[in-house]
Amino acid sequence: MIHKASHRLLPRFFQHSAFFSSNVHHRSTSYASALRQSFRPCAQPALPPTVTNTSQCCRHQSSSSPSEDPSTSKHSKADISSQKNSDTYTIKHGAANEINIQDRVKIIPLGQGIIHVLLSRPDKLNSLDMPMFIAIADAASRLKNDGSLSKDLRVVIISGEGKAFCTGLDAKSVALSGPSSSLKRLLERPSPYGGEDGLGNLAQDVCYLWRGLPVPVITCLHGMCFGGGLQVALGADMRFSTPDCRLSIMESRWGLIPDMGASITLRELVRIDVAKELTMTGRIVSGLEAEKIGLVTRCVDDPFKEAMKVAKEIIERSPDSVAATKELFQSTWVADEETCLNKETDLQMKLIATWNQIAASGRQFGVELFQSTWVADEETCLNKETDLQMKLIATW
Numbered sequence: 176m177i178h179k180a181s182h183r184l185l186p187r188f189f190q191h192s193a194f195f196s197s198n199v200h201h202r203s204t205s206y207a208s209a210l211r212q213s214f215r216p217c218a219q220p221a222l223p224p225t226v227t228n229t230s231q232c233c234r235h236q237s238s239s240s241p242s243e244d245p246s247t248s249k250h251s252k253a254d255i256s257s258q259k260n261s262d263t264y265t266i267k268h269g270a271a272n273e274i275n276i277q278d279r280v281k282i283i284p285l286g287q288g289i290i291h292v293l294l295s296r297p298d299k300l301n302s303l304d305m306p307m308f309i310a311i312a313d314a315a316s317r318l319k320n321d322g323s324l325s326k327d328l329r330v331v332i333i334s335g336e337g338k339a340f341c342t343g344l345d346a347k348s349v350a351l352s353g354p355s356s357s358l359k360r361l362l363e364r365p366s367p368y369g370g371e372d373g374l375g376n377l378a379q380d381v382c383y384l385w386r387g388l389p390v391p392v393i394t395c396l397h398g399m400c401f402g403g404g405l406q407v408a409l410g411a412d413m414r415f416s417t418p419d420c421r422l423s424i425m426e427s428r429w430g431l432i433p434d435m436g437a438s439i440t441l442r443e444l445v446r447i448d449v450a451k452e453l454t455m456t457g458r459i460v461s462g463l464e465a466e467k468i469g470l471v472t473r474c475v476d477d478p479f480k481e482a483m484k485v486a487k488e489i490i491e492r493s494p495d496s497v498a499a500t501k502e503l504f505q506s507t508w509v510a511d512e513e514t515c516l517n518k519e520t521d522l523q524m525k526l527i528a529t530w531n532q533i534a535a536s537g538r539q540f541g542v543e544l545f546q547s548t549w550v551a552d553e554e555t556c557l558n559k560e561t562d563l564q565m566k567l568i569a570t571w
Contacts, residue, residue, distance in 0.1 A: 274317075279310035282317070288329030289486050290318060297337025303403045304348035305357055308377055311407065312368040315384035320370075329494060330486040331388060333411060334395040334479055335404075343402025343425060375436065378403075382410035382436040386505060389498040391489055395478035396462065396471065401425045405470075406433055409440035412501060413485070414471040415478035416462035422470060427457040443508050444469045493531035 274282040275295075283291040292314050294301040301307070318324050318331060335341050349357045365373035366380045375383040381403070385392045394408040396416035402425040408414050416422070426433045433441075433454060441450045449468055453460070465471045475481040489497060499522045507515040526532050537543065 276313050277306040277310040279304075279307045280314045282314055282324070285332075285483075287487070287490055288327045289483070289490070290324065290328060290331050292318075292331060292333045294333070294335040294341055297335075299345060299348075300337065300339040300342040300399065301335040301404070302342045302345035302348075303381075304345040305352050305360070307345075308361065308381055311381040312366060312377055312384060315380070315388065316368040316370075319384070319388055328388075328390050329490045329497075330390055331385070331392045332395065332479070332482045332486060333385075333392065333407075334482075335397070337398075339398035339404075340394070340396045340400045340420070341404025341407060342399050343404045346429075378434065379436050382406045382440070385410040385412075386439075389501065390494075391486075391497065391501065393482045393485065395482050396420045396422070397478060401459075402433075403435055406435040406437050406440070409444070409470075410436060413482075415481045415485075416465060416471040416474050417476065417478060418462045418474045420462040420465075421459050422462070422465050423457055423459040424454045425457045425459075427455055493526075493535045495526055495529055495531045496535065499526055 272284055276282070279294070279296055281291075281293040281295050283293060285291050294307070294311070296302065296304075296307060318328060361378040362376050364376045365371075366375060366377040368377070369375055369380050369384060369387075373380070385407075391413065392411040393413045393415065394411040396408055396414060397420050398417075400408055400416075400420060400422045402423070405422055405424060424433050424437065437454075441454075445453075445468055452458070460468070460470070462471060462474045466474045473481075503518060503522050507518050510518075
């Protein structure tokens, strides 16, 4: 919500040399970074004020450089590729900073703040045994709370290695590991991974915790996506699927209900009658039908390539705006109208005149903010002000 004449006020912001610094480590904590400790996917979470003059800010929208391409970045020594070979999703590993959790999930930095979370149990179609439950929840928790991973985080992409994204519960493995103890660990609330104020149990947190990250989460679906696997995918912000991927809310075939957060995620995506029909029948739908009814964002031949394309578009936007957008829609999608309108205003006021908002606005006028005046002499500063001001005036 910006008035059509508000661009005339923009040059005033550029009359202060502080706004020409791209070294935001010495300017302000980004809205998205400040959100990290309090962002929760439940309705109407409290938002902290933007903190200023601290060294903790690290997700500025212009922090990436052209040299930090995922294919060449020092953070991406892994050779990562998605290939449709006999319906198999192939990943070549080897990144020096790749994190392997329980031999089930790999966290792979791709550069530019993009993290790839790979479900890596291909011999069992990435089905959910106890180590897989733990690894997925642990990965989500680390990406939110581990500063070495979270400080520059902009987008998370989740995919499955091998012939399927995830085929749901590995009932045999869970039974062999001790059904009573496993069930208690899965259903005990809160789980160890959601924090002190966590809402979900372990079974729910493998899906629900992705909603708590203040960055977009994208899942890439291929092969099969059944039961708990589909619920993991539903916890993401976007889902890209191959047209021939097979999806199902399959719990009814076992006499159960989908209890891993589907009561939250399904209501945001499909009509209630569609949710009931899919859940009561356990019917398998193709990626194409899933796109038609709203279960997936869109069908593409190469979901990972599409996810990277979207991720690169997102990292060009203000991280504060992206984080606030996610928080806005998740907290208001099923809220009353008054709550929605108030939330829009509250979030907008937290964004207006912040560093990232000014930088984003400047780009629309062809103005990039530089560090050139932050430690420059007075003459350079004054000349820079005039040069930039003239560029803005020429856009009127």
